[in-house]
Amino acid sequence: MADTDEPEKKRRRVVELTEKMVVDGGSRDGGEWDGRWNHINTFLERPGPFTHPDFEPSTESLQFLLDTCKILVIGAGGLGCELLKDLALSGFRHIHVVDMDTIDVSNLNRQFLFRLKDVGRPKADIAADFINGRIPGCNVVPHFKKIQDFDESFYRQFHIIVCGLDSIIARRWMNGMLLSLLVYEDGVLDPSSIIPLIDGGTEGFKGNARVIFPGMTACIDCTLELYPPQINFPMCTIASMPRLPEHCVEYVRMLLWPKEKPFGDGVGLDADDPEHIQWVYQKSQERAAEFSITGVTYRLTQGVVKRIIPAVASTNAVIAAACATEVFKIASSAYIPLNNYMVFNDVDGLYTYTFEAERKENCSSCSQVPQDLHFSPSAKLQEVVDYLTENASLQMKSPAITATLEGKNKTLYLQTVASIEQRTRPNLSKSLKELGLLDGQELAVADVTTPQTLLFKLSFTS
Amino acid sequence: MAATKTAKEQKYDRQLRLWGDHGQEELENAHVCLINSTASGTEILKNLVLPGIGAFTIVDGHKVSGEDVGNNFFLSNNSIGRNRAQAATELLQELNTDVSGNFVEESPDKLLDNDPEFFHRFTLVIGVQLPESTCLRLGSVLWNANVPFLVCRTYGLVGYMRLVVKEHTVIESHPDNALEDLRLDQPFAELKSHIQSYDLEGMGKKDHGHTPWIIIVAKYLEKWFSEHNFQLPKNYKEKEAFKQLIRQGILKNEKGTPEVEENFEEAIKNVNTALNPTKISSGVDDLFNGEQCNAITSQTPAFWVMTRAVREFVQNDGGGNLPVRGSIPDMIADSEKFINLQNVYREKAMQDASVVSKHVESLLQSVGKPSGSISEQDIKLFCKNAAFLRVVRCRSLAEEYSVETVNKDAITCSMDGADGEMVLYLMLRSVDRFYQQHSRYPGVYNYQVEEDISKLKLCVNSLLQEYGLNVSVKDDYIHEFCRYGAAEPHTVASFLGGSAAQEAIKLITRQFVPFNNTFVYNAMSQTTATFQL
Numbered sequence: 001m002a003d004t005d006e007p008e009k010k011r012r013r014v015v016e017l018t019e020k021m022v023v024d025g026g027s028r029d030g031g032e033w034d035g036r037w038n039h040i041n042t043f044l045e046r047p048g049p050f051t052h053p054d055f056e057p058s059t060e061s062l063q064f065l066l067d068t069c070k071i072l073v074i075g076a077g078g079l080g081c082e083l084l085k086d087l088a089l090s091g092f093r094h095i096h097v098v099d100m101d102t103i104d105v106s107n108l109n110r111q112f113l114f115r116l117k118d119v120g121r122p123k124a125d126i127a128a129d130f131i132n133g134r135i136p137g138c139n140v141v142p143h144f145k146k147i148q149d150f151d152e153s154f155y156r157q158f159h160i161i162v163c164g165l166d167s168i169i170a171r172r173w174m175n176g177m178l179l180s181l182l183v184y185e186d187g188v189l190d191p192s193s194i195i196p197l198i199d200g201g202t203e204g205f206k207g208n209a210r211v212i213f214p215g216m217t218a219c220i221d222c223t224l225e226l227y228p229p230q231i232n233f234p235m236c237t238i239a240s241m242p243r244l245p246e247h248c249v250e251y252v253r254m255l256l257w258p259k260e261k262p263f264g265d266g267v268g269l270d271a272d273d274p275e276h277i278q279w280v281y282q283k284s285q286e287r288a289a290e291f292s293i294t295g296v297t298y299r300l301t302q303g304v305v306k307r308i309i310p311a312v313a314s315t316n317a318v319i320a321a322a323c324a325t326e327v328f329k330i331a332s333s334a335y336i337p338l339n340n341y342m343v344f345n346d347v348d349g350l351y352t353y354t355f356e357a358e359r360k361e362n363c364s365s366c367s368q369v370p371q372d373l374h375f376s377p378s379a380k381l382q383e384v385v386d387y388l389t390e391n392a393s394l395q396m397k398s399p400a401i402t403a404t405l406e407g408k409n410k411t412l413y414l415q416t417v418a419s420i421e422q423r424t425r426p427n428l429s430k431s432l433k434e435l436g437l438l439d440g441q442e443l444a445v446a447d448v449t450t451p452q453t454l455l456f457k458l459s460f461t462s
Numbered sequence: 463m464a465a466t467k468t469a470k471e472q473k474y475d476r477q478l479r480l481w482g483d484h485g486q487e488e489l490e491n492a493h494v495c496l497i498n499s500t501a502s503g504t505e506i507l508k509n510l511v512l513p514g515i516g517a518f519t520i521v522d523g524h525k526v527s528g529e530d531v532g533n534n535f536f537l538s539n540n541s542i543g544r545n546r547a548q549a550a551t552e553l554l555q556e557l558n559t560d561v562s563g564n565f566v567e568e569s570p571d572k573l574l575d576n577d578p579e580f581f582h583r584f585t586l587v588i589g590v591q592l593p594e595s596t597c598l599r600l601g602s603v604l605w606n607a608n609v610p611f612l613v614c615r616t617y618g619l620v621g622y623m624r625l626v627v628k629e630h631t632v633i634e635s636h637p638d639n640a641l642e643d644l645r646l647d648q649p650f651a652e653l654k655s656h657i658q659s660y661d662l663e664g665m666g667k668k669d670h671g672h673t674p675w676i677i678i679v680a681k682y683l684e685k686w687f688s689e690h691n692f693q694l695p696k697n698y699k700e701k702e703a704f705k706q707l708i709r710q711g712i713l714k715n716e717k718g719t720p721e722v723e724e725n726f727e728e729a730i731k732n733v734n735t736a737l738n739p740t741k742i743s744s745g746v747d748d749l750f751n752g753e754q755c756n757a758i759t760s761q762t763p764a765f766w767v768m769t770r771a772v773r774e775f776v777q778n779d780g781g782g783n784l785p786v787r788g789s790i791p792d793m794i795a796d797s798e799k800f801i802n803l804q805n806v807y808r809e810k811a812m813q814d815a816s817v818v819s820k821h822v823e824s825l826l827q828s829v830g831k832p833s834g835s836i837s838e839q840d841i842k843l844f845c846k847n848a849a850f851l852r853v854v855r856c857r858s859l860a861e862e863y864s865v866e867t868v869n870k871d872a873i874t875c876s877m878d879g880a881d882g883e884m885v886l887y888l889m890l891r892s893v894d895r896f897y898q899q900h901s902r903y904p905g906v907y908n909y910q911v912e913e914d915i916s917k918l919k920l921c922v923n924s925l926l927q928e929y930g931l932n933v934s935v936k937d938d939y940i941h942e943f944c945r946y947g948a949a950e951p952h953t954v955a956s957f958l959g960g961s962a963a964q965e966a967i968k969l970i971t972r973q974f975v976p977f978n979n980t981f982v983y984n985a986m987s988q989t990t991a992t993f994q995l
Contacts, residue, residue, distance in 0.1 A: 035528035039949045048945040049938035089952035105472045243800040291797040310479035313512040317960030325953040325985050338988045349977035352990040
């Protein structure tokens with residue numbers, strides 16, 4: 001029977017034992033033992049009635065997974081940790097992982113490769129260490145970087161890329177990067193230039209997994225309307241007629257903090273600093289009391305300031321597993337991959353819906369159809385900027401517009417560099433005609449949502 | 463006052479936002495039993511240990527094999543030959559020191575032989591990769607002891623779960639798209655007089671544009687009532703006419719063009735749902751008419767005492783309606799008008815809850831229980847969620863497996879699609895038969911695959927015949943299930959791990975609604991289905 005006395009002693013001994021085990025793991029054993037890959041071999045070595053038409057059973061497929069196949073995992077968080085485990089236990093050994101974040105205490109309820117002692121360290125590094133230590137022979141290479149820190153030469157080396165991101169912008173960037181790798185010969189897509197992208201996302205008890213073959217199936221931007229833009233509270237509500245506790249917190253964050261500078265000049269609100277949050281919480285309570293609003297709690301305050309999305313281990317496990325299954329299918333050709341989008345929700349029972357997301361004929365990213373901009377010559381440049389940010393299919397964040405005028409490349413407006421923003425700001429209130437733009441003119445637009453510059457054709461309306 | 467967060471609050475923050483501190487408390491008081499620490503089992507436990515389950519006990523008589531280590535994150539190769547329960551407990555325990563991990567190096571069959579009451583102590587028993595005979599034996603013990611049982615298995619690219627619980631009540635179901643409880647079709651007295659206090663025609667421009675849409679709809683409804691014999695706008699035509707009526711109420715400037723009044727636009731947009739007649743859903747009605755609600759004894763669980771109390775309220779005090787929920791959605795309005803309106807609903811909700819409370823008290827008294835045994839807080843929570851109460855009742859395994867009570871209809875109807883998930887369920891039942899006959903699963907070794915196909919087909923046919931199921935199972939599936947060789951690929955085990963763990967959490971926290979009662983996952987097509995068998 002289990003030893004239920006002296007639980008503390010037992011727990012300490014278990015911790016001792018496992019620390020030793022995690023370190024000694026198995027790497028010194030060389031990494032192979034009898035039966036290790038039995039659970040996946042049946043899918044690689046045996047023919048079957050539902051396999052992919054291209055599938056050929058072989059004892060060499062396993063070797064391909066183990067020795068040659070290179071997978072890139074983007075994100076080492078809730079989905080990333082799961083993905084690394086799933087891939088490592090499915091025969092993949094050459095895995096790279098990119099994550100720009102460090103570990104936070106609130107990650108520990110689901111990002112199981114991290115422990116309390118790891119808080120503050122880079123996620124990619126700790127995740128790689130853990131997997132490599134636990135799964136003998138696995139070689140996860142970490143990159144404590146942003147995805148934008150790499151160029152085509154980095155991404156080109158991978159057979160399949162799996163994303164476990166928490167940002168739509170980053171997804172779109174990744175999408176754009178893989179599209180930029182596509183090679184067309186005489187208008188025909190060279191299939192060897194396609195790197196499949198498996199993308200997973202979760203939020204509370206909801207999640208989705210999708211398979212993208214860039215240039216062939218619907219890309220992230222084809223279905224951008226599936227992600228409606230985040231709605232923020234109207235300014236007048238925040239400034240003068242709050243009704244909800246959230247309005248009070250936003251007031252403090254957006255209006256009171258810049259005014260009172262509670263921690264000094266130039267000190268911005270650091271959502272991760274508990275002292276800052278405490279200040280916001282107290283001021284929010286005062287604001288709420290002024291309007292007889294109840295419900296401001298520390299938890300709510302933090303949730304609003306950090307835009308926290310609730311998260312649990314289970315949803316991440318489900319979605320990552322679905323994604324990893326797809327990686328396995330594609331790498332081994334064992335089965336036809338998911339075609340192409342699965343939605344999951346386990347609030348009431350378990351619900352999934354699987355459908356084929358369609359390519360958008362004039363997708364701004366993957367259709368190669370030149371995008372038109374229709375404006376009157378007297379329209380102001382600001383209107384063009386507004387269109388680029390507000391249009392549901394484009395949803396740009398801070399577009400930078402350049403055009404060739406009189407043979408020279410001229411920046412019409414750029415937001416992300418303060419000095420250039422200042423210099424080009426007057427252009428926003430000038431009309432397109434005043435700026436010297438002509439009908440049919442090409443405008444080049446750069447934005448965080450894409451690694452490539454998008455070309456638009458300006459069409460004047462009368 | 464410093465609001466210091468404990469280390470646990472920080473760690474569990476992201477999940478506390480889903481099930482609250484009270485849900486977390488339930489989780490931390492729970493003791494879950496896992497039978498068989500294969501990959502599916504350890505993945506399920508991982509997703510319970512991470513959020514802080516109180517304790518787990520693994521029951522497993524097997525020794526760790528090389529094959530086990532290959533697909534299991536919580537077994538390392540230097541544990542080969544050791545007891546699997548112990549090895550897995552160590553690496554699972556390491557995930558979260560808040561959790562107490564235990565193991566029993568024994569097969570479930572032995573425990574059922576010698577000490578079946580061993581299982582009575584658990585909040586929930588999760589059985590993984592169980593042979594049919596063990597599963598049914600355990601199912602019977604747990605059914606009689608009223609311990610929820612979750613059966614899980616990963617078989618090739620198929621995942622399967624079966625929930626066995628006699629009756630599971632849910633107060634906080636957290637429905638995704640709940641309709642508001644605004645009572646516009648039958649405003650209670652305090653709401654009526656609050657609406658009366660507004661004079662839309664006599665207001666200044668600022669007030670007019672910042673009056674809550676609820677008031678606007680109410681006012682125009684009064685107008686409509688007087689012209690339509692007190693009938694609500696019923697069809698599309700009438701609702702459009704009603705919307706027009708409201709639109710005409712938008713202020714116009716000196717030139718006669720309408721001003722921008724967002725609150726009026728909100729009113730128009732909300733007409734369709736706001737005018738839904740207030741009524742009790744059939745689900746809640748069923749609860750009121752149920753046996754548990756009628757026969758209140760000293761053994762009756764709090765859920766049913768409160769349901770009965772609400773029923774008394776509905777019949778005696780609520781005019782046929784549930785206690786007012788008390789919440790209203792945000793809407794364009796100035797702070798004062800909104801807060802005042804919100805308070806009207808909140809106060810009515812509190813009033814209704816205290817009436818329900820009196821009914822609870824008298825019910826408790828009538829069966830000799832102390833009046834404090836159901837707290838005010840619980841009653842308030844119950845009233846707030848009265849429209850969303852759910853009860854899940856699963857048939858026992860005995861009922862599912864017995865020829866007399868097998869759910870033939872569910873099986874035959876779902877087999878219409880021929881390639882749906884039901885055929886996978888029938889295949890799982892068939893491989894179980896195969897195991898009973900041959901003491902092994904089909905196709906485990908390469909040389910067995912071919913010859914086992916015909917043997918498995920015999921099992922399929924005998925299964926269909928025994929249950930009188932007039933369906934046909936394509937040969938392709940028989941071949942595929944031989945091909946699987948009872949493999950347990952990690953990614954499928956992990957999908958199941960996440961799914962099963964969340965169902966376990968639902969059962970323990972009594973929040974959100976568990977599935978009823980059979981769930982099948984097809985990793986080939988990434989599709990799932992739920993059947994009630």
